[in-house]
Amino acid sequence: MTRSPFLKRITPQLIILAIVLLLNVLVLPDFFTVKFQNGRLFGNIIDVLNRGAPTALLCVGMTLVIATKGIDLSVGAVMAIAGATAASLVVEGQHWTTAVMGALAVGALCGAWNGILVAFLRIQPIVATLVLMVAGRGIAQLITEGTILTFLDQGLIHLGAGTVLGIPTPILIWLSLGSFAAFLVRRTALGLLIESIGINEASSRLAGINSRVLLLCVYVVSGIGAAVAGVIVTADIQGADANNAGLWLELDAILAVVIGGNSLLGGKFSIVASLLGAMIIQSVNSVILLSGMPPEFNLVIKALLILAILVIQSPKVSHIIYILRASTPPAKVDRPNPAKELKR
Amino acid sequence: MIRSTHLPLIVTLLTFVLAYALCASQYPTMLSWRVVANLLTDNAFLGIVAVGMTFVILSGGIDLSVGSVIAFTGVFLAVILRDTSLHPLTAFALVLVITTAFGAAMGATIHYLDMPAFIVTLAGMFLARGAAYVLSTDSVSITHEFYDVLQSMYWKTASGGRFRLIGFVMVLTFIVGALVAHRTRFGQNVYALGGGAGAARLMGVPVASTTIGIYAVSGGLAGLSGIVFSLYTSAGYSLATVGVELDAIAAVVIGGTLLTGGYGFVAGSFFGILIMGLIQTYIVFDGTLSSWWTKIVIGGLLFAFILLQKGLTWASTARKKAATGFIAQS
Amino acid sequence: MTNDSLPMLHATGISKFFPGTIALDDVDLTLHRGEIHALLGENGAGKSTLIKCLTGVYRRDGGAIMLDGQTVDPTSTNHSQSLGIGTVYQEVNLLPNLTVAENLYLGRQPMRGPFVARRAMNEAARTSLKGFGIDIDPAQPLSTYSVAVQQVVAIARAVEMSGKVLILDEPTASLDLDEVKLLFSVIRQLKSRGIAIVFITHFLDQVFDLCDRATVLRNGQVVGSRVLKDVSQRDIVTLMLGRQLDTAPSAAKSAAVGAPLLQIESLGKSGMLDPFSLTIRKGEVVGLAGLLGSGRTETSKLVFGAVRADSGTMKLNGKDISVTSPRDAVAHGFALCPEDRKTEGIIGDLSVRDNIVLALQARQGWLRPIPRRKVDEIAEHYVRTLDIRLANLDVPIRLLSGGNQQKALLARWLATDPDVLILDEPTRGIDIGAHAEIIALIGRLQQDGMALLVASSEMEELVAYANRVIVLRDRKQVGELVGADITSVNIIKAIAAETRHEALQ
Amino acid sequence: ASDLTIGFSQIGSESGWRAAETTVTKQEVAARGIQLKFADAQQKQENQISALRSFIAQGVDAILIAPVVATGWDEVLEEAQDADIPVILLDRTVDAPDDLYLTAVTSDLVHEGSVAGQWLVDDMAGADCRIVELQGTTGSSPAIDRKTGFENAISGHDNLEIVRSQTGDFTRSQGKVVMESFLKAEGGDNICALYAHNDDMAVGAIQAIKEAGLKPGTDIKIVAIDAVPDAHLAIANSEMNATIELTPNMAGPALDALAAYLADGTVPPKWIQTESRLYTAADDNQAIYEVKKGLGY
Ligand SMILES: Nc1ncnc2c1ncn2[C@@H]1O[C@H](COP(=O)(O)OP(=O)(O)OP(=O)(O)O)[C@@H](O)[C@H]1O
Ligand SMILES: Nc1ncnc2c1ncn2[C@@H]1O[C@H](COP(=O)(O)OP(=O)(O)OP(=O)(O)O)[C@@H](O)[C@H]1O
Ligand SMILES: [Mg+2]
Numbered sequence A: 001m002t003r004s005p006f007l008k009r010i011t012p013q014l015i016i017l018a019i020v021l022l023l024n025v026l027v028l029p030d031f032f033t034v035k036f037q038n039g040r041l042f043g044n045i046i047d048v049l050n051r052g053a054p055t056a057l058l059c060v061g062m063t064l065v066i067a068t069k070g071i072d073l074s075v076g077a078v079m080a081i082a083g084a085t086a087a088s089l090v091v092e093g094q095h096w097t098t099a100v101m102g103a104l105a106v107g108a109l110c111g112a113w114n115g116i117l118v119a120f121l122r123i124q125p126i127v128a129t130l131v132l133m134v135a136g137r138g139i140a141q142l143i144t145e146g147t148i149l150t151f152l153d154q155g156l157i158h159l160g161a162g163t164v165l166g167i168p169t170p171i172l173i174w175l176s177l178g179s180f181a182a183f184l185v186r187r188t189a190l191g192l193l194i195e196s197i198g199i200n201e202a203s204s205r206l207a208g209i210n211s212r213v214l215l216l217c218v219y220v221v222s223g224i225g226a227a228v229a230g231v232i233v234t235a236d237i238q239g240a241d242a243n244n245a246g247l248w249l250e251l252d253a254i255l256a257v258v259i260g261g262n263s264l265l266g267g268k269f270s271i272v273a274s275l276l277g278a279m280i281i282q283s284v285n286s287v288i289l290l291s292g293m294p295p296e297f298n299l300v301i302k303a304l305l306i307l308a309i310l311v312i313q314s315p316k317v318s319h320i321i322y323i324l325r326a327s328t329p330p331a332k333v334d335r336p337n338p339a340k341e342l343k344r
Numbered sequence B: 001m002i003r004s005t006h007l008p009l010i011v012t013l014l015t016f017v018l019a020y021a022l023c024a025s026q027y028p029t030m031l032s033w034r035v036v037a038n039l040l041t042d043n044a045f046l047g048i049v050a051v052g053m054t055f056v057i058l059s060g061g062i063d064l065s066v067g068s069v070i071a072f073t074g075v076f077l078a079v080i081l082r083d084t085s086l087h088p089l090t091a092f093a094l095v096l097v098i099t100t101a102f103g104a105a106m107g108a109t110i111h112y113l114d115m116p117a118f119i120v121t122l123a124g125m126f127l128a129r130g131a132a133y134v135l136s137t138d139s140v141s142i143t144h145e146f147y148d149v150l151q152s153m154y155w156k157t158a159s160g161g162r163f164r165l166i167g168f169v170m171v172l173t174f175i176v177g178a179l180v181a182h183r184t185r186f187g188q189n190v191y192a193l194g195g196g197a198g199a200a201r202l203m204g205v206p207v208a209s210t211t212i213g214i215y216a217v218s219g220g221l222a223g224l225s226g227i228v229f230s231l232y233t234s235a236g237y238s239l240a241t242v243g244v245e246l247d248a249i250a251a252v253v254i255g256g257t258l259l260t261g262g263y264g265f266v267a268g269s270f271f272g273i274l275i276m277g278l279i280q281t282y283i284v285f286d287g288t289l290s291s292w293w294t295k296i297v298i299g300g301l302l303f304a305f306i307l308l309q310k311g312l313t314w315a316s317t318a319r320k321k322a323a324t325g326f327i328a329q330s
Numbered sequence C: 001m002t003n004d005s006l007p008m009l010h011a012t013g014i015s016k017f018f019p020g021t022i023a024l025d026d027v028d029l030t031l032h033r034g035e036i037h038a039l040l041g042e043n044g045a046g047k048s049t050l051i052k053c054l055t056g057v058y059r060r061d062g063g064a065i066m067l068d069g070q071t072v073d074p075t076s077t078n079h080s081q082s083l084g085i086g087t088v089y090q091e092v093n094l095l096p097n098l099t100v101a102e103n104l105y106l107g108r109q110p111m112r113g114p115f116v117a118r119r120a121m122n123e124a125a126r127t128s129l130k131g132f133g134i135d136i137d138p139a140q141p142l143s144t145y146s147v148a149v150q151q152v153v154a155i156a157r158a159v160e161m162s163g164k165v166l167i168l169d170e171p172t173a174s175l176d177l178d179e180v181k182l183l184f185s186v187i188r189q190l191k192s193r194g195i196a197i198v199f200i201t202h203f204l205d206q207v208f209d210l211c212d213r214a215t216v217l218r219n220g221q222v223v224g225s226r227v228l229k230d231v232s233q234r235d236i237v238t239l240m241l242g243r244q245l246d247t248a249p250s251a252a253k254s255a256a257v258g259a260p261l262l263q264i265e266s267l268g269k270s271g272m273l274d275p276f277s278l279t280i281r282k283g284e285v286v287g288l289a290g291l292l293g294s295g296r297t298e299t300s301k302l303v304f305g306a307v308r309a310d311s312g313t314m315k316l317n318g319k320d321i322s323v324t325s326p327r328d329a330v331a332h333g334f335a336l337c338p339e340d341r342k343t344e345g346i347i348g349d350l351s352v353r354d355n356i357v358l359a360l361q362a363r364q365g366w367l368r369p370i371p372r373r374k375v376d377e378i379a380e381h382y383v384r385t386l387d388i389r390l391a392n393l394d395v396p397i398r399l400l401s402g403g404n405q406q407k408a409l410l411a412r413w414l415a416t417d418p419d420v421l422i423l424d425e426p427t428r429g430i431d432i433g434a435h436a437e438i439i440a441l442i443g444r445l446q447q448d449g450m451a452l453l454v455a456s457s458e459m460e461e462l463v464a465y466a467n468r469v470i471v472l473r474d475r476k477q478v479g480e481l482v483g484a485d486i487t488s489v490n491i492i493k494a495i496a497a498e499t500r501h502e503a504l505q
Numbered sequence D: 001a002s003d004l005t006i007g008f009s010q011i012g013s014e015s016g017w018r019a020a021e022t023t024v025t026k027q028e029v030a031a032r033g034i035q036l037k038f039a040d041a042q043q044k045q046e047n048q049i050s051a052l053r054s055f056i057a058q059g060v061d062a063i064l065i066a067p068v069v070a071t072g073w074d075e076v077l078e079e080a081q082d083a084d085i086p087v088i089l090l091d092r093t094v095d096a097p098d099d100l101y102l103t104a105v106t107s108d109l110v111h112e113g114s115v116a117g118q119w120l121v122d123d124m125a126g127a128d129c130r131i132v133e134l135q136g137t138t139g140s141s142p143a144i145d146r147k148t149g150f151e152n153a154i155s156g157h158d159n160l161e162i163v164r165s166q167t168g169d170f171t172r173s174q175g176k177v178v179m180e181s182f183l184k185a186e187g188g189d190n191i192c193a194l195y196a197h198n199d200d201m202a203v204g205a206i207q208a209i210k211e212a213g214l215k216p217g218t219d220i221k222i223v224a225i226d227a228v229p230d231a232h233l234a235i236a237n238s239e240m241n242a243t244i245e246l247t248p249n250m251a252g253p254a255l256d257a258l259a260a261y262l263a264d265g266t267v268p269p270k271w272i273q274t275e276s277r278l279y280t281a282a283d284d285n286q287a288i289y290e291v292k293k294g295l296g297y
């Protein structure tokens, strides 16, 4: 039985995703039905992919940040800032591409701010990013002056609500950016270097890795991911809602990363598994919405489902499963065995 | 001689005194007993959870569930007092048992399933808030006469400020918390866990019971804070105290406790709370900040405090290196 | 009740499996009362694992333990401590954030009512540590003291816990001669009180000096148990390695030293290291000698840019270079194997393969990944030439034994083909076989024209390979020995000249 | 009365309507030459209570407060009364005894809901209608009251039935997301009307309906509450059918009452109810939009 290590790594997430999707089918039998309607694919499963886009985009950067032993609480606020920037630029009459570039630049700047606090001022990531989490939403509101800044620029709207070949644009954006990032870290040495500083920064620095710059970059990537997510949600509702865009989404992103089997203590990571984690969370949300339960139960259901998922995945439980599966001790092999007769 | 480990505490204290003086020089009315009383009363519930949070953070963990637990406690009390004839004191005992058990359960999950505290308590946060919703989405007021008795227990200063019972409860919690953290075996074990779970285990620290104990303390204090909050507002409301966990964490960090665990003081969190309260008060006294500038200024001040602390710590360690780097050689 | 003829501790059939390895296979160990028992074996033989199984850190997969005639089953360190087994685990395991006294009495503090009696505790700590020859303020955080002091604190803690058995896993690895002597006298006292003592070390001299009996492990199995006064060091080494070791370690020291390669001019950092000058030639090994805290580690870190110097210049091949970070240093062909393997060397969770290519990859930059085939080639090459023992290249390096980790780190740097190789305590915690191999390796590297700067606490070792020895004291360069002058006696003399070492007083 | 200072404790800035209320309040205050101390509570009751205490400590002449929740104000209101500072409540009443505050300027949230329900009852005129409902933030009093009012109005009309009801958190994006799931779970053709607890959610839902290939306002009737500019625009574009106004100008009547009280002790009624006006396609929505757009919604 030879499975590729990659498949082996994401198997738990695939199984869990399948289970949660099955739950969806239980509450809504035609969950998987996809129609082509009004020039676009139309169906619940498409919604899961589409609505999971912001979390998916956030969790790419979040995976890298967490791999370095960090955490980025500011992504929700950065989404708001980026969305507000994009909206205010098109409202001012700029071309939408300029607006998007502006938003990405602002996102990168926010990431760089976090990165400088973490990598150079050596402030603990959770506090460093808390600053921007608190202040960031204020900055976004400063840009929109507290209103929902609406716009009618079709180019920008297309990014959030449009389709390409019938597929909603956000799906294409997160799939392409996600796979690009996953490909990039594995086909270059980036993945190795990031894991290395996450496991032991002092050792990595002594091995000649430029850990500070790498740390900075990781936060910048997170900021840019948040900016893309911010542009998408803004475009989706044709308005920048500085108060609510990305509110508490950082928690979903962190959850997605953890459900993706990545350790909050840094080190080895898998972006693909995190993306699956984001889809798992969105599928859980979908169960809740489709079930028709009164909304006061939403949180309890979500908490219990997530808890169940995490318990199944916890190292101890998987260790027990491992032991149950391989209850025989490893065969005595490949060690030059000492002359046992010396014992006598 | 001042121990170098006390430095962050002293820095926080100095920062508070300095900031208060600056505020008072701008708004002389801030130098009144009324404002002092307000600081204690208005931050009582936050202070109590901050004590629990200090234990958690000292041990190298984090507890995101406290805000939700406060809300749950309030709703639970309100519903119990509305629907049953239980005496509030009985209800208090009941809710403290529930929240302590809830914290202990999270601690057990963290230890036995080897899951990160961040995630376990995040799920706990959803769960507690969800449970509050299920009990009642509506805000339920509490009209028991015993509440009136408790609320009328205050000491009024000449200027009209009121030192209320809940303020004293907070101060008492801090004193007990400080004693437990710095003077008992349990406290030492908490610091030991924060210093390194692996080494602590090899040194024979009962890691399981300590971890469970820490989160039980945090849960129980969140419950106590919920009781105080229900006294503060005479109501239970499932949407109350959203995000309080972040305020508590910020207060603890401003108070000089390291998020990585092992270093810090309960008393530091007290000044952390006062500094946060001072920021709020100052903003209201100023009264010109728009909604968004309020957020930006709070973030900015948080940053300034962190930076100040960082700077002072750097300065002192640099001095320490030069002076005592080879202490054992002299 | 206690029966003096019964062994104090009798473990039989202890087995322990890790995924993919059998760390212990049916191991027996018998400790008599008042016996000092050496546990010997190569790196990775299973010594530490055996200790951890005996003291409940690991759940053993088989076997029984009798303590003082009673069957016991320790489930945690806490439990084994309460049974009267005191242990110092390999690598100092104390809490840097607590005070010395708190570390010493954690879990058994003197109490007054519900509260810890601090003053009494500090007093007790002071008295207890005085018995080990150190007089320090026990109310200070442990981290303010040197590794040596910390080691002594760990030992003192274990000694106070050990009503019946004391286990010391490589306690002398970071101690000076004087401290070792003190430790030995304490151990002999305990022996006279009837306590059974397990002593693990790679220094065979110490074993023969101190111990009564030795049990030798190889690949997780007991290969023999000997009364030491009946055997020679040679016999023991042969038992450990399963083969003869070619005579005393000696590198083929070549006198043919090349042109100056690295010229250091008054490099220093205030408060850390006085400015020093040093020239290293191609094919030369420069040794750094000194006591604990004399500045050897600082010297190597400064040269490598791991600590930024605040004065001085460096020339490589006659050209000025500036080294402000390890990155710069690597770019200029420097390499440093740091002293503290665990925190500054290995990347614990990464595979051995990744650890070996890490420095090379870091130097090439992230955009030019080393192809997988090439990676395997490099890793396999060094595993073979340095004889690194492992199940496969994919195991996380933290699961390797100390000696094998050290070799993997050497491999990491050799893979970058450095011009200047700096080794800080290259043989600390290394078994006698690997020790010889590393010394031979140093000789080979020198012959290949590499310039080496080696800091070591082992005089014989320096004598074996150094062309020149720089002696440090109090973070100052105080002497230099060249050629035939390099002998253990001379080095010790140079170190001790003028002031006596008082590090622990 | 330029030497007058009043404190205004606002809930936060969680929605466009809230921002407009802040803007209008500031305008009204400025127009009367009064000094304003503004405090944003970031949606937290504890911040509002402490803001009130700080206002009292500063000795302001009067306090305006938009309470985040009805309960929990007794103590601090007593302290204000002790200090002889009149308190006026904006847009929501509290559960405290009514002698603790001067007056409350609010709309009737339940009434708003029933106006919406009544409109739908009239519009359907007996035809069968399956309604989906977008609730406000779970637990918030507008969500609870607007739901109650609407249910009261349609009860007894068996042709009207709420088939799905889920929270949209008062936000556009959640409004859109939840509407999408309604459309799939029920099938777009099986939904006849949407009732949203605020306009923002309705605007989000309109987009979801359009993306599903249906015509909002025609295929699915839409009624919501608040009358923010974008709702007027949607009605003008025939994408929405009705909205009920919640005026952001609560401060105007409040300040008038205060001025009268301070001038000669005229005690205002305990409740000054603002009008809950219904806007439909019959009004000139384009014109209203132009007027309202500058108010900071
Ligand atoms: N947690 C673990 N998981 C898997 N393998 C392990 C683990 N701990 C140790 N091993 C393996 O068990 C074997 C015995 O290791 P151990 O640390 O006991 O050696 P040792 O004799 O103490 O060596 P040293 O002299 O270097 O300290 C080694 O091959 C090591 O790789
Ligand atoms: N006696 C001591 N007292 C205080 N600190 C010490 C002492 N010895 C060592 N240290 C600390 O330990 C670290 C290593 O010191 P240094 O590099 O001077 O030692 P070294 O000569 O390399 O000795 P070794 O590596 O054998 O421990 C330094 O950071 C130093 O501050
Ligand atoms: Mg060992």
Ligand SMILES: [Mg+2]
Residues within 6 Å of the ligand: C296, C297, C298, C339, C424, C425, C455
């Ligand atoms: Mg050294």
